[in-house]
Structures are given as structure tokens and as C-alpha cells.
Amino acid sequence: MRKNYYHKLAFMAILLIVLLAFQKYTSREKENFPEIKFITEHSVSPNLTDFNPNDLDEKQWEHLGFSEKQASTILNYKKIVGGEFTSKEQLKKCYAISAEKFTELESFILLPETAKGERFEKFRNDDKKEIIVSRKFNPDKLSSSEWMKIGFSEKQAEAILKYKNYLGGSFVSKQKFKECFIISSENYSKLEPYLMLPAKTPTDFKNSGQNYAVKSNISYHPFDPNILNPEEWKALGFSEKQANAIVNYRDRNLRGSFKTLEDIQKCFVISAQKFQELKPYIKLSPAVEKKQETDFSKVDLNMITFKQLLEFGLDEKNAGSMIGFRKKLRGFVSKQQILDTYNIDKNLVQKLISIAPLDVSNVPKYTLTEAPEEWLKDHPYFKYSADKIIFYRTTYKDDKKILKLLKLKPEYEERMKLYLK
Template sequence: MRKNYYQKLAFMGMMLIVLLAFQNYTSREKENFPEIKFITENSIPLNLMEFDPNNLDAKQWENLGFSEKQVFTILNYKKIIGGKFTSKAQFKKCYAVSPEKFTELESYILLPETGKDHHFEKFDTYEKKEIHISGRFNPDRLSAAEWISIGFSEKQAEAILKYKNYLGGSFVSKEKFKECFIISSDNYSKLEPYLVLPVQTPDDFKNYGKNYTAKSKIHYRNFDPNTLDLDGWKGLGFSEKQANTIVNYRDRNLRGSFKSLEDIKKCFVISPEKFEELSPYIKLNTNTNLIQKQETDFSKVDLNIITFKQLLEFGLDEKSAGSMIGFRKKLRGFVNKQQILDTYNIDKNLVQKLISIAPLDVSNVPKYTLTEAPEEWLKDHPYFKYSADKIIFYRTTYTDDKKILKLLKLKPEYEERMKLYLK
């Protein structure tokens, strides 16, 4: 009995402990779980640098964190406003750029805050003027002044001509003319009945004028095909590529001159129809055939004025000669002979031999300070064009070249190349 008594007592003690523990658990205040935060892709920091939004391509926009669809919207918006962002405020209005994204990018954007700036002019796309048309006309033949007389603003006239050049020098068709963003639907409706253009775009048309030449009437005059340069052949209606082919065919294949009309006819870029148009005006100077080819003394030929023909005479092929002349033209002249050796697509051994013989006169090579350099020069020069917009932006505030170079944060070798053309 005593044993049973102790067992019951122990059982009651255990039950009491359990009850006390349960009461203690239920009486505790409710604890809050920590807040869960999810990390999104947008929280990953971008390695941002200063940039001009007018110079970015689709891939570079994507690198800034925009989706493919957003990039398409941004680039389309840029076209609508005239092809260029003129301020941060204008860029901010693009609905593909969220307020959060703009705040993230704002300090890196190389644009003025608001309004017009000396270096960023805006197309006056939406200026309302009355259109006046006196009769049927070919828009390919109109100058900027004539577009203004019709009722377009000066900026609009410039944009229309740029669009024509973009198409290859001709509006091609009413269909293509209508696509010019400067010309509103209302103005197109007024102009359309008077346009001397085909309605539909030709099937073989391609942008940028690479494979399409506008068929506008050319007023021919008598000419000697042996004295025509590149511009002369272009003036006869050939594209730049076709003109280059004709000049090279004459100078290289025919050793400097056409000997007969048949030689001209054999040039594959001159179609039978085009030859028939030209033949009445061709006055071939047969005396050209009697001129003996003179050997050039290359020890007296300045490398900054040496011609394509002279390079071929020295032994360079067309590719090497063209590359050297083209690079020199972009630079506005070589300032040292190493630049010539650095030219792409050249026969380095032959060029090394040439530069060891020929002199280099650098007295006529243009040089500027960063604060005075023309914008066109900066944007076209191989050593400056990738930093041109930054230079133009910084020099609105700073007048010291050393300060601007420091802000550009260039690699030492790039800075040294720039200094070759700086005063």
C-alpha cells in the first residue's frame, strides 16, 4: 500500500509540473517574426560611369539595366523628339524611364538640367506654319531655302534634307516621303497631290543609298573620262562606290587612261543604258596615250600629300593605299611616321620602306586646344570622337585643357595620342 501511495504522489507531482509549464507557455507575449525582405534584380548595383544618352546603342542601354522593350521605347522616343536628347528633363519624360531609374542615372548623364543649351539644339518639330504649294514638284530637287518658302522652319528644312541623304539622296517614293517624321500627316495630305514621285517604293531599294541611286535628270556636258576625279564621276550620277571602282579600273587596270570608248564600256559598273546616255558627251583625249609615265622621286614627296596613284606606283595595293589615304584624311594629316605604320590593312614592310625614304611635313596639320576645337573636328577625329561629347560638356565649365583631360580619365596611351593634335 505504501508503494502505491508513493507512485500516486509521484504521478500527481509530474502532472502539476506539466500544468505549470503549459500555463507559463500560454501566458507569454506573442513574439514577432523578423520581416522578410526579398532581393530583386534591380537592387544589384550597376557599375555606372558618365555617359551621353545620345551616343548609346541598344546594347549599351541594356547594360544600364533596361529591358529590350524599354530600350526600343527609348530609341523610338529619341527619334520622335528630333533625334537627340537636349536635357535631363527631356530624357526624364520618356515613360520607359521610371522615376527610380532616372534618380539612379541622373548624376551620370552628360546633359544640361533643363531647356536649350549652346551645344544641344532642338529640332522645332511641331512648329505650325501654313503650307503653300504653287504646283507639282520633285522634292528631290528642293533646297533648304525652297522648303522654307513652302512653309517649313529652318530646322525642319534641314531635317528633311538629312532624311533625304539618309535614304541615299532621293525620297524614292511617296511612301518613303511620308515616313519623314518632320512632315506631319496634315502637311503630307496637302503635299501628296503635287509630289512628282512614284507611289510605291521599288523592291530593290535599300537604306543608306548602298544599292539604290536616285534617277534624277542630269544635265550632261562634254567631258574627258581620263581627267575626271572621284567627284567628277559622282557628278555624272554614279554613287561614291561606283565612282571609286571606275577610277581604280582606269588607274590600275588600264594604267592611268582609257584608250577607247570600248574600254569605258567594259567597266562593269557602267551599265549599257548608262553608257548610251554618256557616249555623246565623251571627248576622249587621245593625246593622253602619248604621255609617258614619269617615275616619282619619293625622297621628295611629302607623306602628308602623297597621292593614291603614287602609292600604287610605289608598289602598294589598292587596299593598303586606300587605308593609308583614308586614315590620313581622318586625322587631317600625320604628325609622326609611326601613325602611318599603325594604319590598318597595310603592307607594313612596304610602308616601312616608304617612310624611310619619303619626308613628312607636319606644318599644315591643324591643332587646337580642347576649349577651342571645332565640334565637327572633335566628333570626326579618330583620337577624339569617343570623348567628344564629354569634352564639349566639360568645356562649358572649364577653360583649362589639363583639367578637362583629368576629368576624361583616359588611359595614358589614349591621352598621349590626343596630345599629338593639341596646341
């Protein structure tokens, strides 16, 4: 018995040691970012004064007690959030600044506590999908949807493109690509063998957000941006994708023409430096109104086509929403329904419905007792109550009784009645 007792005791002791060792090992590996230790040698409470963190360079951050790597991380974070910090709350999110260090600096920071519509999100928390790459690629040529196919979230993809635009439209090198705040070291390791980029950044590259490219012999001349086709934009130094993006932005987003220089400046593929190069040569002519071929006062809103909606001035997204909602309803029975369509330009649609007629004679209507099950389960106004309606009508043949049993909110009941006989 004594021998068994010692065996059990020894086993328990070994098990405890293994558990303690495992706990220590796993706790050390838990954090992606190494533990931050602030340099205290020269930061024995320096004579702090009020400061704007947007004005500090790397050396000044180091003077506040941060290491060289921490200072670099803070500046990199500033680029990702749009080039400047907008609030203390936003600055606090930078993982290179510990809670203790932020508390020490907070009262000296010349920023509001919070900012409305703060753009920065915790993009790293979106790393849920696995990064999958099967062939070599040039990251300069990838669109947002292509980054998403690789495994990044929509927000991460947008941030990667924003970082590329910050660099001037090109990642320049693997080294610069690695500095993208959104791309974790783990994901970079997966992507690195497939990147078609030079390993190191050219010595003459200036990381200032300006366009970096080999100067080509572009001969600028006065031009009207409203009449240029993609080939002519390419002649001004843009890539094929950039040229197509500019034309699409002009024709779809701006409905055919740049009205002001600001409209051109807002185009995301035209960098600030490129705009300054083009500006002296831009000659904006008065916008020519496109002749409208359709008489919209004679077009039934239940028959109007996608193409006619584009002709009226709606963009593809708005036109698609309106046509799609009409299809689900099997036709509009009131003009207010059109205004209630999700994701639509209400001002432009209000103008349309004030001109065009609405014919409801061909819109199908039923009683609750006669309505086809498929129609009930698919119609936006009935589908959430379809099973109850089908159940109640086995016993009751009166629509009023069934509506009473459904106990709907008044506004939902009124919507149903639009499609009831």
C-alpha cells in the first residue's frame, strides 16, 4: 500500500510540473505582438508640455519614451487611419501605446476626446478567413474583390488599397508591402513567396505619400477631361485599369461629366501629385446635357426598364434596387413604395414619380384564403406571416378574422391590404 501511495504521489507531482510548464509556455505565445517595455532611462518624467501627436516625427516620439520600433509603429498607424489622428480615443487604440503610457500622456495631448465618424476599425480582428494563394501575382494590380478572394475582409481590402494609394499607386517593394499595417506577419509569410515585387525599396524612394514611378516623357497639353476616352487617359500616364476607373467614375458616379476641378481631384486613382501635374492643362467646358430620348410622362413605372432608369439619371445600383424590389412585389401599387425602396436616390426618384404614371391594373391581388402558398412565402409583405396565414385559413374563411388573429402592427397590416382584394 505504501508503495502505491508513493507512486500516486510521484505521478501527481509530475503532472503538476507538466501543467505549470504548459501554462507558462502558452501564456508566452498568446500575444501576436511582443510585450511592450517602455524605455525609462531618459523618460524619467520628462518635462512634458502640451503637444499635437500629428506634429511629431519619429525622433520626437522616441523623446517621449518610446523605442525606435514603437515610434515607427505609431507613425505607420497614423498613415492607416487617414494621415492624422482625430481624437484621443483613436490614438489610444494604437497597440504600441500601453494603457499606462497613454494615461501618462493623455492630459498633454491636444486632441478632442472622441471624433464623430472615426474611420479606423480594428481591422486585425477581421482575420477570420484563411489566406489562400496558389500562384505568383503583382499586388499593384489587385482590386478590392481580388484581395477578398485571397481571404481578406472587405474593410481590410479597402485599407490595403488605401495604403497602396498612399505610396503613390504602387507597393514598390516587398519591404514596403510588409509595412502595411493591415497585413499581419503571419499573412505576410504566406504571401511573400508569391509577390512579384523587388525585395528591397529603391534608395531614391521617399515615403511621403507622393506618387513614386519612373518618370516617363509625358507631353502634357490642354485637354477637356469630359471628352477623353481610356486610351487618351493612358497617354497622360495612367495605367489601363486607372484609365477605365476614371472614365467609369465620370460616366456613372458623376453622370457623364466633371463639373469642377474638385470632382477630378476626388477621383481615387488620381493622386494628389498627379492632379497638381495635370491641373494647369485641364480645360473644363460647360457640361452638355444629354438629349433624353424617352418621354417619361408616358412610361408606366411598373414597366420602366433598367436602361430607361439609367437614361433618366439613376446609377446602376439605384436602378437595380428599384427593378429588383418591383419584381419581388410583382408590381408597385403606390408611388410611395418606390420611395421606400432600399438604397435609392430619393431626390431623383421623387422627380421621376412626379412625371411618370403608375398603372396598377396588372398587379396580382388575392384574398388571404385564396392566395397561392408560393406567393405568400415569397412576397416581401406576407412571407413573415405566411405559415400562420396558411394555418388559420384551414379553419377561417374570412380575411378580417385572419388579419385579427395575426396581431400585426398597423403599418404592416396596411401594407398587406395593398395586395389584398
